Amino acid sequence: MTRLGVPCWWMSWCLGLWLAVGAFGIAGAETDSLYQAQTVVTGQGADNRQVGFAACLEDVLIKVSGAFQLSGDPRLAPLKARAAEFVTRFNYHDQMSGKPKRDEQGTRDRPYDLTVMFDRPKIDDLLVGLHVKPWLARRPMTAAMIVMTPGGRSYAVVSDGRQSDLQRDALYAAAGKRGLDVVLPNSSAVANVGFDGIDLIQATPAALTAHMPAADVQLFGHLTWDDAELAWSTQWRLDYAGKSHRWQFRGVTFDEAFRRALGGAAQILSDNGSP
Numbered sequence: 001m002t003r004l005g006v007p008c009w010w011m012s013w014c015l016g017l018w019l020a021v022g023a024f025g026i027a028g029a030e031t032d033s034l035y036q037a038q039t040v041v042t043g044q045g046a047d048n049r050q051v052g053f054a055a056c057l058e059d060v061l062i063k064v065s066g067a068f069q070l071s072g073d074p075r076l077a078p079l080k081a082r083a084a085e086f087v088t089r090f091n092y093h094d095q096m097s098g099k100p101k102r103d104e105q106g107t108r109d110r111p112y113d114l115t116v117m118f119d120r121p122k123i124d125d126l127l128v129g130l131h132v133k134p135w136l137a138r139r140p141m142t143a144a145m146i147v148m149t150p151g152g153r154s155y156a157v158v159s160d161g162r163q164s165d166l167q168r169d170a171l172y173a174a175a176g177k178r179g180l181d182v183v184l185p186n187s188s189a190v191a192n193v194g195f196d197g198i199d200l201i202q203a204t205p206a207a208l209t210a211h212m213p214a215a216d217v218q219l220f221g222h223l224t225w226d227d228a229e230l231a232w233s234t235q236w237r238l239d240y241a242g243k244s245h246r247w248q249f250r251g252v253t254f255d256e257a258f259r260r261a262l263g264g265a266a267q268i269l270s271d272n273g274s275p
Contacts, residue, residue, distance in 0.1 A: 031136060034064045034179050035123055038115045044092055049114065053087055054080035056116040063179040065127050066135040066270025068263030079126060086123060090116045135179075135270040140216030140240070142182050142265060144171065145208055147195045148254070150225040154195040159184040167254055174258035178266045183213045201237045201246060216240075219265055223257055226250065236261050236275075238268055247275040 037056035041048045057080055062070050070076065093113040124134050146157040148167060157164040157171060168184065175182040189211050200208070200220040212218060217240040223232045233250040234257045245268050249260060264275030 032117075032120075034136075035060055035118045035120050036115065037063065037118075037177075038113055040095070041092075041112055041114045042109055044112060049090075050084060052114040053083035053090075053116060056114070057083040057086060057118065059177060060116075060118050060123060061127060061130070062263065062266075063177065064123055064134050064136075065130075065132045065272070066179070066266040067130075067132040067272040068178070068260075068267040068275065069272065070130065070132070071263065073130075075130060086118050086126070088117050088119050090114060132272065135266075139180060140269060142175075142180055142217050142219050143212045143215035144182050144184055144219045144221065145200060145212055146171065146184075146219075146221040146223070147200055148223050156190045156193070156195055157184060158190060159186045161187045167258075170255045171258045171262075174255070174262045177259060178262040180262055180266055180269075182219075182262070183215055185212050189213075201235045217265075217269065219261070221257075221261055223254055232257050234261065236264065238265050240269065245274060 037059040039052045039055045039059075041052040058071070058076055061076070062068055091114075093115070095111040095113060127134055144157070146167070147154050148157065148164065155163055157167045159168065171182060171184070193211055200222050203220075208220070209218070217238065220237040220239075222235045224234075225231075226233045229251050231251045232254055233248075234252065235248045236246065238245045247264055249257075252260065260275075267273060267275055
């Protein structure tokens with residue numbers, strides 16, 4: 001059989017090849033994103049760029065491996081000093097694009113988002129030297145139920161609604177930084193859940209799962225504002241593969257709390273130990 005003069009077997013073979021290449025391209029693009037990081041620098045000078053390269057190198061080593069324990073590891077210091085050696089390309093985005101230039105903000109002091117792509121084989125070799133492995137398997141989708149208690153009343157971080165928009169943006173940014181995909185419940189899903197006094201960390205998963213989007217793994221977090229420390233006290237729990245992991249820390253902003261919590265989750269999921 002032919003169609004438009006082309007044998008059907010040939011069309012089927014080409015379609016299969018196109019689908020295979022397409023799938024490989026998508027997977028390759030996802031993997032490549034693990035070797036990319038972003039930070040904010042002041043100006044485009046070489047000194048500030050080197051500082052940005054160093055910060056991005058640490059982020060990429062953690063993101064590729066899932067090993068959050070590398071954060072602040074003194075073994076990274078000599079590697080960060082040579083960070084430019086591992087960079088394949090970089091670009092800047094002017095945070096003040098379209099705004100009139102004023103004094104030094106028009107030149108040296110203007111803030112830029114610096115995006116850095118690192119050489120994959122070189123990063124993998126660095127990880128081998130640090131005794132951790134690249135975590136290149138498909139990363140599980142993580143459903144997060146996070147409750148904020150800034151005072152006498154509690155509320156959940158949701159995918160919609162304005163009350164938690166700052167926390168939502170910070171959580172998504174932290175997930176991207178650690179190479180995880182996170183989904184949140186929407187307002188209607190948690191509308192009838194009374195979070196005041198609820199103990200997310202000790203509650204049975206079945207009591208909360210019905211209010212969460214479908215995912216491979218569930219992350220629960222409770223952030224309570226501490227007036228004495230002027231910071232957040234946090235508790236976290238990750239339920240995955242039949243096990244429940246718990247950890248806590250305090251004295252942080254909610255941005256830092258999310259970065260550390262998602263780092264801890266990645267460390268567990270990548271089989272690099274407990275946070």
